[in-house]
Amino acid sequence: MRTPPAALDVPASITPAPPAALTVEDLSVEFRTPAGAARVVDGVSFQVAPGETVGLVGESGSGKTVTCMSIPRLLPANGRIVAGSVRLGERELTGLSEAELRDIRGRDIGVVFQEPSASLNPAFTIGHQITAVIRRHEDVSRAVARRRAVELLQMVGIPRADLRVDAYPHEFSGGMSQRAMIAMALACSPSLLLADEPTTALDVTIQAQIIELFQRLQAELGMAMVFVSHDLAVVGELADRIHVMYSSQVVEQGARDAVLGAPRHPYTEGLLAAMPQLVDAEGRLNVIPGHAAPATEYAEGCRFADRCRYAEERCTAAPVALAGQGGDARAVRCVRSEELELRGWE
Amino acid sequence: MIWYAAKRVALLVPVMFTVSIATFGLLLAVPGDPAAEIAGPNATEQQIADVRDRLGLDESVVHQYLTWLGGVLHGDFGASLVSLRPVTDMVVERLPVTLSLAFVALFIGTFFGVILGTIAALRRGSLLDRALTVLASLGIATPNYWLGLLLILAFSLTLTWLPSSQYVPLGEDPVGWAEHLVLPGLALGAAFVAETTRQVRSAVLEVKDLPYITTARAQGMLPRAVVGKYIAKNAAVPVLTVIGLQFTRILGGTVLVEQIFSLPGIGTLMVSAVLGRDLPVVQGVMFGAVLVAVVVNLVVDLSYAALNPKVRSQWS
Amino acid sequence: MELSAPQRPRAAKTEPGRRARPSSRGFLVRLREQRAPMVALAYLVVLVVAAVLAGPLSPSDPLTQNLDNVMADPSWAHPLGTDQLGRDVLSRMLHAARLSLTAGAIAVGLGLAAGVPVGLVAGYVGGWVDRIVMFFTDTLMGFPPILLAIGVVAALGPSVTNAMIAVGIIFIPRTVRVTRGAALAIRNETYLEASRSIGTPTGRILRVHVLPNVLPPIIVQATLMIGFAMLAEASLSFLGLGAQPPEASWGSMLASAARDLDRQPLLMVWPGLAIAVTVLALNVFGDGLRDSFGREVRRG
Numbered sequence: 001m002r003t004p005p006a007a008l009d010v011p012a013s014i015t016p017a018p019p020a021a022l023t024v025e026d027l028s029v030e031f032r033t034p035a036g037a038a039r040v041v042d043g044v045s046f047q048v049a050p051g052e053t054v055g056l057v058g059e060s061g062s063g064k065t066v067t068c069m070s071i072p073r074l075l076p077a078n079g080r081i082v083a084g085s086v087r088l089g090e091r092e093l094t095g096l097s098e099a100e101l102r103d104i105r106g107r108d109i110g111v112v113f114q115e116p117s118a119s120l121n122p123a124f125t126i127g128h129q130i131t132a133v134i135r136r137h138e139d140v141s142r143a144v145a146r147r148r149a150v151e152l153l154q155m156v157g158i159p160r161a162d163l164r165v166d167a168y169p170h171e172f173s174g175g176m177s178q179r180a181m182i183a184m185a186l187a188c189s190p191s192l193l194l195a196d197e198p199t200t201a202l203d204v205t206i207q208a209q210i211i212e213l214f215q216r217l218q219a220e221l222g223m224a225m226v227f228v229s230h231d232l233a234v235v236g237e238l239a240d241r242i243h244v245m246y247s248s249q250v251v252e253q254g255a256r257d258a259v260l261g262a263p264r265h266p267y268t269e270g271l272l273a274a275m276p277q278l279v280d281a282e283g284r285l286n287v288i289p290g291h292a293a294p295a296t297e298y299a300e301g302c303r304f305a306d307r308c309r310y311a312e313e314r315c316t317a318a319p320v321a322l323a324g325q326g327g328d329a330r331a332v333r334c335v336r337s338e339e340l341e342l343r344g345w346e
Numbered sequence: 347m348i349w350y351a352a353k354r355v356a357l358l359v360p361v362m363f364t365v366s367i368a369t370f371g372l373l374l375a376v377p378g379d380p381a382a383e384i385a386g387p388n389a390t391e392q393q394i395a396d397v398r399d400r401l402g403l404d405e406s407v408v409h410q411y412l413t414w415l416g417g418v419l420h421g422d423f424g425a426s427l428v429s430l431r432p433v434t435d436m437v438v439e440r441l442p443v444t445l446s447l448a449f450v451a452l453f454i455g456t457f458f459g460v461i462l463g464t465i466a467a468l469r470r471g472s473l474l475d476r477a478l479t480v481l482a483s484l485g486i487a488t489p490n491y492w493l494g495l496l497l498i499l500a501f502s503l504t505l506t507w508l509p510s511s512q513y514v515p516l517g518e519d520p521v522g523w524a525e526h527l528v529l530p531g532l533a534l535g536a537a538f539v540a541e542t543t544r545q546v547r548s549a550v551l552e553v554k555d556l557p558y559i560t561t562a563r564a565q566g567m568l569p570r571a572v573v574g575k576y577i578a579k580n581a582a583v584p585v586l587t588v589i590g591l592q593f594t595r596i597l598g599g600t601v602l603v604e605q606i607f608s609l610p611g612i613g614t615l616m617v618s619a620v621l622g623r624d625l626p627v628v629q630g631v632m633f634g635a636v637l638v639a640v641v642v643n644l645v646v647d648l649s650y651a652a653l654n655p656k657v658r659s660q661w662s
Numbered sequence: 663m664e665l666s667a668p669q670r671p672r673a674a675k676t677e678p679g680r681r682a683r684p685s686s687r688g689f690l691v692r693l694r695e696q697r698a699p700m701v702a703l704a705y706l707v708v709l710v711v712a713a714v715l716a717g718p719l720s721p722s723d724p725l726t727q728n729l730d731n732v733m734a735d736p737s738w739a740h741p742l743g744t745d746q747l748g749r750d751v752l753s754r755m756l757h758a759a760r761l762s763l764t765a766g767a768i769a770v771g772l773g774l775a776a777g778v779p780v781g782l783v784a785g786y787v788g789g790w791v792d793r794i795v796m797f798f799t800d801t802l803m804g805f806p807p808i809l810l811a812i813g814v815v816a817a818l819g820p821s822v823t824n825a826m827i828a829v830g831i832i833f834i835p836r837t838v839r840v841t842r843g844a845a846l847a848i849r850n851e852t853y854l855e856a857s858r859s860i861g862t863p864t865g866r867i868l869r870v871h872v873l874p875n876v877l878p879p880i881i882v883q884a885t886l887m888i889g890f891a892m893l894a895e896a897s898l899s900f901l902g903l904g905a906q907p908p909e910a911s912w913g914s915m916l917a918s919a920a921r922d923l924d925r926q927p928l929l930m931v932w933p934g935l936a937i938a939v940t941v942l943a944l945n946v947f948g949d950g951l952r953d954s955f956g957r958e959v960r961r962g
Binding site: 360361364365368369372373375376377383483484486487488489491492495496498499503594595597598599601602605606616617619620621623625628629631632635636639640643 | 797798800801802803804805806807808809810812813814815816817818819820889893896897900901902903916919920923924927930933934937938939941942945946
């Protein structure tokens with residue numbers, strides 16, 4: 001049997017992939033401190049496609065939040081992007097002026113912060129704050145903007161949105177405030193949503209609801225999402241790919257199932273083991289001993305070595321590079337990774 | 347909101363009642379025989395008897411108080427012991443002067459205080475901020491009458507740009523009115539500028555790094571909106587409280603500044619009344635001044651509640 | 663609640679009532695490290711010494727008149743010149759310093775003596791006692807301070823003593839507020855509960871336990887209040903209601919200087935400058951004290 005020539009078969013290498021919603025390449029951020037320049041983000045790279053969620057996981061001080069906040073360049077006065085590139089679609093963000101960035105923020109990039117009660121302005125109604133964002137970026141009348149605001153509140157699952165739109169933040173519960181924040185972040189249908197620990201300040205039950213909300217919204221709206229958290233379990237529910245960060249560097253990255261099921265870095269294994277559901281035989285929590293060094297005192301070699309139970313001489317000898325391992329952007333920063341058998345989740 | 351306002355207004359009654367007792371009580375504080383003290387060391391028997399009669403000192407204290415209070419509720423504060431004119435008339439004719447002065451000082455203070463305080467907060471740690479802070483401390487420590495004298499020396503005597511005394515009614519000659527009030531207004535307002543600058547700076551500092559301001563930045567809000575609307579509305583609250591407090595001090599300050607600049611206001615009335623032991627006038631002015639101060643503070647509190655919805659819910 | 667181990671450390675907020683007893687060594691070190699308050703303190707010490715030694719330090723008798731040499735410019739014999747009656751200004755300034763400082767201190771002392779006990783009881787006992795006290799305190803604070811002082815002097819008669827009483831009265835509400843606030847904050851501390859549970863009488867609790875712990879904010883307030891007390895006394899004397907001639911207070915010196923502003927402007931510079939600088943020094947030092955007490959003192 002002859003198969004007709006597949007004239008429409010084009011080799012994959014020639015078809016360009018659709019541009020990622022967000023491309024972060026080799027990003028490095030430094031803070032000016034009295035103790036010197038602290039490099040809190042060191043050579044971080046990742047991509048997020050539309051509809052995809054990338055999770056940045058790590059403990060406090062790992063640089064995950066700063067990485068996220070550097071995307072719209074919401075850094076404190078003493079912080080600077082010193083290297084690397086951040087591209088939203090085709091557009092390079094790092095060289096833009098503050099005025100140009102202001103147009104992008106809120107319109108093309110939405111941000112959801114950690115503590116909704118503190119992140120909403122207490123002196124204005126929710127409706128006012130949402131319409132303010134809309135009218136900042138789009139030329140619509142107050143009435144139109146208000147209708148959009150009500151729709152947005154409904155979309156995020158706030159009951160009686162038509163009444164709630166005129167309520168003040170202090171009249172909202174924690175979960176509702178977070179929903180309102182999400183509505184605000186999505187007001188102008190951004191292509192990228194950044195979520196910085198959005199569930200950390202919430203009760204467990206509310207957390208689950210908010211996670212569900214994110215899933216639904218992403219399915220409906222198709223925006224790319226970067227989700228930052230120290231909580232692996234939460235990230236595990238939402239992310240398609242996970243980047244584990246430690247002391248300003250990515251130490252492991254890959255598809256969600258791969259990273260959680262078969263971790264290749266001792267730190268990831270430690271994080272997975274430390275989750276309270278996984279107590280050991282005697283009922284003890286597995287805590288990773290010690291703590292990370294401050295950014296001005298990072299070690300030369302592997303920065304996790306002093307807390308790692310698998311550490312050897314060669315770990316601290318020289319800086320460890322992030323090495324790819326197999327397809328799907330899998331990579332690990334560990335010299336012993338190949339030889340170690342690490343326990344994963346499930 | 348209406349309920350809240352009504353409750354606060356109702357509170358005025360016990361307050362002013364207490365004030366009336368305190369004001370009236372001044373009479374009781376006079377050592378020895380009030381009539382003799384007031385009439386002075388050179389008074390004749392007849393004059394002392396006159397004073398006693400006019401003040402109704404023969405009646406019981408309670409009776410005296412009730413008579414006085416009765417008069418007050420009708421707007422009658424008795425008559426001056428010196429000029430025999432009704433106190434109310436004397437106060438009313440001098441009121442525009444003092445109010446003009448207070449208003450000018452308040453305006454200068456608020457205007458410059460808010461601007462300087464905001465600048466200092468937004469440029470925290472800079473040379474400008476430190477200079478402003480030092481100036482503010484100096485402003486609070488300087489006696490306003492001394493500042494007035496310095497201003498007179500500089501701008502009236504040496505530079506002859508501005509007049510150093512007298513008052514011109516607004517209706518007659520607006521320019522003259524302003525000219526005569528610039529120096530006194532500055533003298534009176536300086537301490538106010540200083541205190542307002544401090545408070546505004548501290549209020550803005552507290553708010554400007556709060557999470558919800560970061561949210562506004564993350565939404566791409568323009569800086570002038572961030573400062574003008576978001577920071578302002580939240581920082582306004584402590585600032586308003588300060589303005590209310592300061593108003594009370596400004597009222598007191600008019601006494602001294604009017605002396606220096608020979609302005610025919612209530613301040614100078616009060617001083618001559620005190621020096622002349624003219625108690626009815628003293629009582630009348632004090633009661634009136636406190637009433638004005640209390641009302642102003644009430645207005646400030648109400649606008650506080652209007653700006654900050656949380657306060658209202660606490661009260662209802 | 664959390665699903666993973668390392669918890670993000672939250673910034674410690676100042677919680678009311680959560681205060682350690684001030685460690686004196688830490689406090690003094692912190693105080694010494696601040697330059698401005700130390701400079702202010704140095705000035706104040708010099709001033710107090712000068713005031714105390716006003717007699718020996720004065721080149722001439724402050725009361726001696728010399729009508730041949732009125733309103734002279736500064737010279738070797740009279741470093742600050744002479745006034746309208748030929749009296750040496752420097753000598754008068756020194757004696758006035760003594761009067762002004764004393765008046766300010768005594769006025770504040772009166773305010774504390776009356777205000778602290780009331781504030782302690784109000785803050786500690788709470789309830790309707792507190793509400794009544796606060797009602798009167800707030801009402802009193804509604805009076806423009808200078809007017810209140812003037813009113814009191816009007817009743818009592820013009821003199822330095824009466825001025826001090828009047829100014830003292832002005833400070834009572836402020837003191838009550840501060841003391842009450844501090845007492846309120848520690849009212850429910852466990853060591854007080856312990857003391858109550860073994861039946862210690864309230865008076866003793868207030869004296870022995872509460873008072874020492876509310877001292878830091880009171881001390882700070884007192885320092886700041888002396889400055890305003892001096893301003894107030896100067897104002898009263900300026901109006902002729904405080905120091906009576908021939909006594910000299912900085913305020914009354916300013917008043918007479920004002921009369922001849924066009925003939926000898928220098929005369930009004932010295933007393934005004936003295937008041938401004940001294941009050942500034944007191945404020946700066948008071949602020950330094952407050953910052954050194956650190957967490958133990960609530961703002962205001």
